[in-house]
Amino acid sequence: xxxIISVLAGILFATAIYNILQKQLLRIVIGTALxxxxxxxxxxxxxxxxxxxxxxxTEGVTDYTDPLPQALILTSIVISFGVTSLLLVxxxxxxxxxxxxxxxxxxxGENE
Amino acid sequence: xxxxxxxxxxxxxxxxxISKIKHKIHTxxxxxxxxxxxxxxxxxxIGEGFNPIRQTVNWIPSLGINFDFYLDGLSxxxxxxxxxxxxxxxxxxxxxxxxxxxxxxxxxxxxxxxxAMLGVVLSDNIFVLYTFWELTSISSFxxxxxxxxxxxxxxxxxxxxxITIFGGLSMFGGFILLSVITGTTSIQEMITQTxxxxxxxxxxxxxGFILLGAFTKSAQFPFHIWLPDAMEAPTPVSAYLxxxxxxxxxxxxxxxxxxxxxxxxxFFIIVxxxxxxxxxxxxxxAVRQTDLKAILAFSTxxxxxxxxxxxxxxxxxxxxxxVFHILNHATFKGSLFMVAGIIDHETGTRDIRxxxxxxxxxxxxxxxxxxxxxxxxxVPLPFLNGFYSKELFFGSTLGLEANALSQAIPYLAVLGSIxxxxxxxxxxxxxxxxxxxxxxxxxxxxxxxxxxLISPIVLVIGVVVIGLFPSLVNAPFLLHAAExxxxxxxxxxxxxWHGFKTPLFMSLAxxxxxxxxxxxxxxxxxxxxxxxxKLSFNKVYDKLLEKIDTYSANITNYYxxxxxxxxxxxxxxxxxxxxFSFMLLTDGxxxxxxxxxxxxxxxxxxxxxxxxxxxxxxxxxxxxxxxLVLGVVGxxxxxxxxxxxxxxxxxxxLVVETISVxxxxxxFYHLPKLKKSTDSARTKLVNATIAxxxxxxxxxxxxxxxxxxxxxxxxxxxxxxxxxxGGGDNVVNxxxxxxxxxxxxxxIAVLGIAALAIIGLIKHKKKKGAE
Numbered sequence: 001x002x003x004i005i006s007v008l009a010g011i012l013f014a015t016a017i018y019n020i021l022q023k024q025l026l027r028i029v030i031g032t033a034l035x036x037x038x039x040x041x042x043x044x045x046x047x048x049x050x051x052x053x054x055x056x057x058t059e060g061v062t063d064y065t066d067p068l069p070q071a072l073i074l075t076s077i078v079i080s081f082g083v084t085s086l087l088l089v090x091x092x093x094x095x096x097x098x099x100x101x102x103x104x105x106x107x108x109g110e111n112e
Numbered sequence: 113x114x115x116x117x118x119x120x121x122x123x124x125x126x127x128x129x130i131s132k133i134k135h136k137i138h139t140x141x142x143x144x145x146x147x148x149x150x151x152x153x154x155x156x157x158i159g160e161g162f163n164p165i166r167q168t169v170n171w172i173p174s175l176g177i178n179f180d181f182y183l184d185g186l187s188x189x190x191x192x193x194x195x196x197x198x199x200x201x202x203x204x205x206x207x208x209x210x211x212x213x214x215x216x217x218x219x220x221x222x223x224x225x226x227x228a229m230l231g232v233v234l235s236d237n238i239f240v241l242y243t244f245w246e247l248t249s250i251s252s253f254x255x256x257x258x259x260x261x262x263x264x265x266x267x268x269x270x271x272x273x274x275i276t277i278f279g280g281l282s283m284f285g286g287f288i289l290l291s292v293i294t295g296t297t298s299i300q301e302m303i304t305q306t307x308x309x310x311x312x313x314x315x316x317x318x319x320g321f322i323l324l325g326a327f328t329k330s331a332q333f334p335f336h337i338w339l340p341d342a343m344e345a346p347t348p349v350s351a352y353l354x355x356x357x358x359x360x361x362x363x364x365x366x367x368x369x370x371x372x373x374x375x376x377x378x379f380f381i382i383v384x385x386x387x388x389x390x391x392x393x394x395x396x397x398a399v400r401q402t403d404l405k406a407i408l409a410f411s412t413x414x415x416x417x418x419x420x421x422x423x424x425x426x427x428x429x430x431x432x433x434x435v436f437h438i439l440n441h442a443t444f445k446g447s448l449f450m451v452a453g454i455i456d457h458e459t460g461t462r463d464i465r466x467x468x469x470x471x472x473x474x475x476x477x478x479x480x481x482x483x484x485x486x487x488x489x490x491v492p493l494p495f496l497n498g499f500y501s502k503e504l505f506f507g508s509t510l511g512l513e514a515n516a517l518s519q520a521i522p523y524l525a526v527l528g529s530i531x532x533x534x535x536x537x538x539x540x541x542x543x544x545x546x547x548x549x550x551x552x553x554x555x556x557x558x559x560x561x562x563x564x565l566i567s568p569i570v571l572v573i574g575v576v577v578i579g580l581f582p583s584l585v586n587a588p589f590l591l592h593a594a595e596x597x598x599x600x601x602x603x604x605x606x607x608x609w610h611g612f613k614t615p616l617f618m619s620l621a622x623x624x625x626x627x628x629x630x631x632x633x634x635x636x637x638x639x640x641x642x643x644x645x646k647l648s649f650n651k652v653y654d655k656l657l658e659k660i661d662t663y664s665a666n667i668t669n670y671y672x673x674x675x676x677x678x679x680x681x682x683x684x685x686x687x688x689x690x691x692f693s694f695m696l697l698t699d700g701x702x703x704x705x706x707x708x709x710x711x712x713x714x715x716x717x718x719x720x721x722x723x724x725x726x727x728x729x730x731x732x733x734x735x736x737x738x739x740l741v742l743g744v745v746g747x748x749x750x751x752x753x754x755x756x757x758x759x760x761x762x763x764x765x766l767v768v769e770t771i772s773v774x775x776x777x778x779x780f781y782h783l784p785k786l787k788k789s790t791d792s793a794r795t796k797l798v799n800a801t802i803a804x805x806x807x808x809x810x811x812x813x814x815x816x817x818x819x820x821x822x823x824x825x826x827x828x829x830x831x832x833x834x835x836x837x838g839g840g841d842n843v844v845n846x847x848x849x850x851x852x853x854x855x856x857x858x859x860i861a862v863l864g865i866a867a868l869a870i871i872g873l874i875k876h877k878k879k880k881g882a883e
Contacts, residue, residue, distance in 0.1 A: 001709040006814035008719050014807025015726040021799040030729055037749050045814050049709040054757040055843040065757045067843035068827045073761050075859055081768045082866035088779045089870045101784050107674040
């Protein structure tokens with residue numbers, strides 16, 4: 001199952017990158033969102049996917065799932081939420097200011 | 113000794129403050145004492161019983177890079193030249209540069225150069241030597257460009273920098289090879305390992321690299337082109353850097369390494385040939401110049417070629433003559449540069465066609481020039497030091513092993529010396545005799561102030577004293593220097609009269625033919641339209657530079673085209689290639705099928721749905737649909753978390769995903785509609801390749817990371833100590849808020865910053881709307 005999840009993470013990365021390489025700002029934001037999903041699954045497979053008990057200490061249970069990737073992912077989810085929302089608003093502002101959402105037209109000037 | 117090297121640099125730190133009062137006291141008076149004291153300190157080492165001194169101050173001992181100062185005869189000769197001429201040049205500059213100039217800058221550069229040059233000649237450590245070497249190039253660049261408002265100054269500065277730094281880098285390559293082969297960074301230790309070096313396969317490379325450094329620095333043919341342009345510098349600088357000291361750094365380098373290479377035949381061939389060609393070409397071109405300083409520049413090139421050639425011969429007589437000529441050249445050429453500066457200063461021009469008949473108006477200057485030029489020309493008079501070294505030079509060209517090159521050398525030497533004679537006479541008689549045409553001069557000419565004359569007078573006294581009493585400098589001084597280059601050198605009396613031998617006839621031939629050529633100069637002047645004619649190394653340099661400029665601009669513009677998308681592709685592509693090739697090279701891919709979790713239908717169907725949704729995001733051309741499929745992926749992740757018993761992140765993921773979708777919907781409402789991609793099929797293919805490649809890379813890394821088990825996970829630690837240390841049952845929570853509490857704090861800070869930025873972005877719009 002770990003290998004299947006790894007492949008899934010890979011596919012998420014691939015679609016994310018493809019979206020990021022597009023011209024429209026929206027696609028790029030979608031791409032980054034997908035990228036963070038992929039990254040979460042990627043981290044998740046690093047710990048064994050053994051279906052033990054949730055990592056909440058309980059009397060008489062010795063077999064828990066790996067708490068470390070979970071802690072990492074929890075942090076990552078929150079941060080990527082922040083990033084995605086900032087990017088969204090940024091995309092929105094950029095589009096409003098420049099009247100375009102095309103990356104190819106959003107270039108710096110000659111001397112920047 | 114280390115103090116002596118660093119003191120100019122230390123004093124340079126105070127110059128900016130001292131130069132504030134330049135209108136009251138000329139900054140030069142303070143600077144003068146620096147080289148003067150260094151000179152006094154080092155002059156005590158002169159003596160017949162001199163032995164080399166070594167002093168070490170650790171810098172980076174682990175890399176073998178230390179301030180290893182080694183004072184032998186050769187270094188001593190150069191140190192005295194640097195400090196002695198330095199003191200005179202500073203004295204001279206006090207009268208040459210008035211206090212309206214940016215004196216602070218000038219003396220800071222000059223002192224920086226002094227430290228650099230002293231460092232070059234005293235360092236035994238090749239890497240320290242290289243550091244100082246480049247520092248001389250940089251200070252020379254700054255000094256040539258001192259009058260930076262002049263176009264020619266900037267051009268000359270850049271040219272000298274490019275050529276000498278190019279040579280410096282190649283020399284550095286040679287040094288690295290040398291230190292790898294010998295396992296040491298000390299030149300003296302390398303000399304003891306000469307056999308190892310000479311037996312090495314890299315010997316031609318090492319020699320080539322090091323000689324390239326020496327030839328560019330010492331303005332040897334065809335790298336000489338930077339020196340005439342360097343004459344845009346203030347004359348004290350030309351006298352100091354571009355005649356007496358810096359351009360001799362290349363000579364010093366060749367002398368320093370000649371104990372290693374002297375038995376290698378190519379060393380003889382290359383150094384002698386380049387030297388002798390430079391001698392002839394430099395003196396031939398000097399006659400054609402009209403600018404006084406240009407004549408002196410080409411003359412310097414030719415004299416440097418002569419010294420270089422003698423080092424190439426490597427015989428006892430040649431080495432001694434080379435060392436002797438280094439000293440003599442510094443004296444007469446230094447004084448001549450100062451004379452040229454005086455003429456420029458007092459008449460307002462350096463154009464020899466406008467000058468003439470100054471003898472009566474500037475008798476002192478004329479006398480100084482007379483000694484300088486006649487010594488340079490090698491006129492056989494017993495009180496001119498130039499004659500002695502020229503005679504020794506002729507002598508050394510004769511005693512070489514017989515082969516085609518050494519057969520030709522004496523003739524070439526005479527040829528070069530004839531032109532040397534011609535331009536020396538041309539310089540003197542062109543300026544001081546002939547028709548008086550003072551109306552052409554921008555200023556009314558008059559004798560220079562005495563302060564300006566002191567320095568050239570001291571140098572000319574040097575010319576005469578060495579000429580009259582050569583034994584004063586011979587045994588106590590020159591012999592040690594020559595011994596450092598070739599240990600076989602034995603003491604030999606320098607005398608004026610050698611009897612009727614070949615060198616004398618060569619000298620007489622030079623004077624005879626030279627006089628003839630001077631008198632008939634107008635008739636054969638047209639020879640310059642044939643050679644060099646249109647042939648110009650400057651044009652080659654300019655074209656080369658221009659082409660490099662355009663090509664590099666084209667290449668840079670090709671990939672830095674301002675499109676973020678291109679940058680992204682480049683970065684990702686590079687990451688792909690590098691990581692994949694590294695993986696292949698180190699055999700990093702592993703895949704194990706044991707210890708895997710079971711595959712269940714439920715998980716498999718969730719994964720399948722996510723894959724379909726993820727791929728769908730690419731093809732969706734409708735805003736809401738795109739958000740919804742993105743949401744499917746997000747919720748799929750949450751379901752996977754639930755399945756794999758991760759309640760905390762599952763909850764968080766659900767909440768965040770819900771808010772995200774809401775936020776997306778909110779924003780997408782205001783954003784333009786998604787359009788069908790208009791990219792060409794080729795672009796699509798490239799994008800798809802990069803994307804799929806990257807996905808594959810991450811999959812491979814994920815599987816490898818999972819399959820290899822190099823060390824135990826630290827997860828057990830958290831499970832064990834969660835309750836005892838953190839006081840909580842929920843391990844994930846304990847990790848976040850207790851064990852890694854600070855990380856979480858920063859995470860909150862990041863979120864806070866993002867929130868502030870979002871508020872800013874939205875508010876900004878409102879304000880604008882209100883206006």
